[in-house]
Amino acid sequence: MSFEKLELESFMTGLVRRNPGQPEFHQAVREVAEKLIPFINENPKYLTSRILERMTEPDRVISFRVLWEDDEGNVRVNRGHRVQFNGAIGPYKGGLRFDKSVTLGTLKFLGFEQVFKNSLTTLPMGGAKGGSDFNPKGKSDREVMRFCHAFMTELYRHIGKDTDVPAGDIGVGAREVSFLFGQYKRIKNEFTGVLTGKGLQFGGSNARKEATGFGSVYFAKEMLAHRNDTIDGKVAVVSGSGNVAQHTVEKLIDLGAKVVTVSDRGGYLLDNDGINDDKLSHIMELKNVQRASLKAYLDKYPNAEYHEDKRPWEVKCDLAFPSATQNELSGADAQTLVDNGCILVCEGANMPTDIEGIKVFEKAQIMFGPGKAANAGGVAISGLEMTQNSMRLQWSFEEVDTRLQEIMAKIHKSCVKYGEEEGWVDYVKGANIGGFVKVADAMIAYGII
Ligand SMILES: NC(=O)C1=CN([C@@H]2O[C@H](COP(=O)(O)OP(=O)(O)OC[C@H]3O[C@@H](n4cnc5c(N)ncnc54)[C@H](O)[C@@H]3O)[C@@H](O)[C@H]2O)C=CC1
Numbered sequence: 001m002s003f004e005k006l007e008l009e010s011f012m013t014g015l016v017r018r019n020p021g022q023p024e025f026h027q028a029v030r031e032v033a034e035k036l037i038p039f040i041n042e043n044p045k046y047l048t049s050r051i052l053e054r055m056t057e058p059d060r061v062i063s064f065r066v067l068w069e070d071d072e073g074n075v076r077v078n079r080g081h082r083v084q085f086n087g088a089i090g091p092y093k094g095g096l097r098f099d100k101s102v103t104l105g106t107l108k109f110l111g112f113e114q115v116f117k118n119s120l121t122t123l124p125m126g127g128a129k130g131g132s133d134f135n136p137k138g139k140s141d142r143e144v145m146r147f148c149h150a151f152m153t154e155l156y157r158h159i160g161k162d163t164d165v166p167a168g169d170i171g172v173g174a175r176e177v178s179f180l181f182g183q184y185k186r187i188k189n190e191f192t193g194v195l196t197g198k199g200l201q202f203g204g205s206n207a208r209k210e211a212t213g214f215g216s217v218y219f220a221k222e223m224l225a226h227r228n229d230t231i232d233g234k235v236a237v238v239s240g241s242g243n244v245a246q247h248t249v250e251k252l253i254d255l256g257a258k259v260v261t262v263s264d265r266g267g268y269l270l271d272n273d274g275i276n277d278d279k280l281s282h283i284m285e286l287k288n289v290q291r292a293s294l295k296a297y298l299d300k301y302p303n304a305e306y307h308e309d310k311r312p313w314e315v316k317c318d319l320a321f322p323s324a325t326q327n328e329l330s331g332a333d334a335q336t337l338v339d340n341g342c343i344l345v346c347e348g349a350n351m352p353t354d355i356e357g358i359k360v361f362e363k364a365q366i367m368f369g370p371g372k373a374a375n376a377g378g379v380a381i382s383g384l385e386m387t388q389n390s391m392r393l394q395w396s397f398e399e400v401d402t403r404l405q406e407i408m409a410k411i412h413k414s415c416v417k418y419g420e421e422e423g424w425v426d427y428v429k430g431a432n433i434g435g436f437v438k439v440a441d442a443m444i445a446y447g448i449i
């Protein structure tokens with residue numbers, strides 16, 4: 001039997017034909033395939049087992065209707081999905097996103113990324129993602145509760161502590177995970193670690209809330225240390241003001257950076273005096289409790305500015321942490337960052353930089369930590385929440401945080417192992433190959449299944 005070597009454009013043509021109308025999925029696969037194909041061509045066992053074709057096809061996709069009633073008594077219909085992308089190295093694991101923009105293509109891109117990310121954590125977790133086009137914005141707590149209960153009424157039959165363990169993502173935080181877990185427990189009459197990101201009183205892990213943001217900063221710290229540099233004294237811009245962004249800002253302040261921006265869907269907030277712990281608490285109150293616009297920050301801190309319909313990449317900085325959503329940093333934004341002297345970009349969000357943006361960073365050879373490595377701290381601590389649930393105990397914050405730092409250092413090491421080039425580390429290549437090998441080898445070991 002002979003096998004032709006893979007070629008990027010013809011591989012992508014086939015993938016696009018098989019998955020029409022899913023541009024984010026195409027983009028995520030292209031980014032990976034570009035770095036993996038040369039590696040696969042040099043390692044015939046991956047070629048002959050058609051491993052890239054297999055890894056770009058989800059194990060299964062589940063879609064269902066979600067029916068709920070709003071506060072006025074109107075019947076509302078949404079669509080829910082769970083993409084169980086790859087279960088080769090452990091139970092499916094990955095978050096749920098509730099956002100009006102969610103499509104099956106969005107969840108396939110996120111599930112695909114999750115496979116590599118979870119493998120990089122060194123923990124035994126397969127990759128999945130799920131969610132709905134439900135828009136939590138402007139909904140009352142009781143509407144969100146009814147939606148979450150209805151969503152779980154369908155999802156529960158497809159998940160389980162050894163099968164598939166969802167968690168939060170955009171639009172799914174502590175409140176939603178609690179509603180979802182409560183409904184699972186009620187239907188199944190069992191108390192098991194079927195979701196992560198749970199409240200600390202009912203099976204949650206210390207430091208899970210902080211883990212993605214802290215982990216992203218720990219990854220940046222490792223990248224800087226590799227070049228004998230530190231975070232202390234650097235100016236940082238952060239996008240987003242949700243879970244990931246908040247704890248990115250917290251850890252950056254802790255390590256001596258001056259953080260000057262956060263953002264939301266309406267624009268970005270610039271505080272040239274630097275966001276300190278008190279200001280961050282206010283942002284958390286605005287976002288987590290009042291669910292208000294960042295514009296309201298100006299009522300308390302009038303020296304700051306809110307730039308409507310703009311993104312923070314025009315602000316001069318040393319470090320940039322895109323931590324809101326996909327494709328929020330374009331090629332032009334990347335060029336502005338580079339021209340302004342930015343030396344490091346660390347992705348707290350999933351795929352926030354588009355393909356042109358990545359090319360700009362590669363050309364400039366700045367430190368660029370792709371999401372599947374840099375934001376893996378969240379799912380890593382979810383993995384440790386599963387461990388603690390199985391053991392029926394709870395580790396201290398310090399213990400979990402220490403493990404998080406160790407895991408981020410290991411991920412960095414793996415990226416360097418596969419991505420080190422002459423005078424530069426290609427972290428995109430390092431993360432893609434580092435995440436791939438373990439999953440691919442497991443799939444080959446199972447035979448043709
Ligand atoms: N929560 C977690 O543990 C993890 C989250 N991520 C990724 O991090 C990113 C942020 O997630 P979370 O902070 O958890 O969500 P969140 O719902 O707490 O916050 C999302 C933030 O992004 C902003 N945002 C959302 N859509 C936007 C848009 N279209 N344009 C501009 N801003 C927008 C929102 O205003 C908000 O500040 C996502 O890409 C998510 O997939 C990655 C790893 C783990």
Ligand SMILES: O=C(O)CCC(=O)C(=O)O
Nearest residue numbers: 094095167169378379382
């Ligand atoms: O904690 C988890 O299981 C999921 C985290 C997540 O959705 C992500 O890494 O993008």
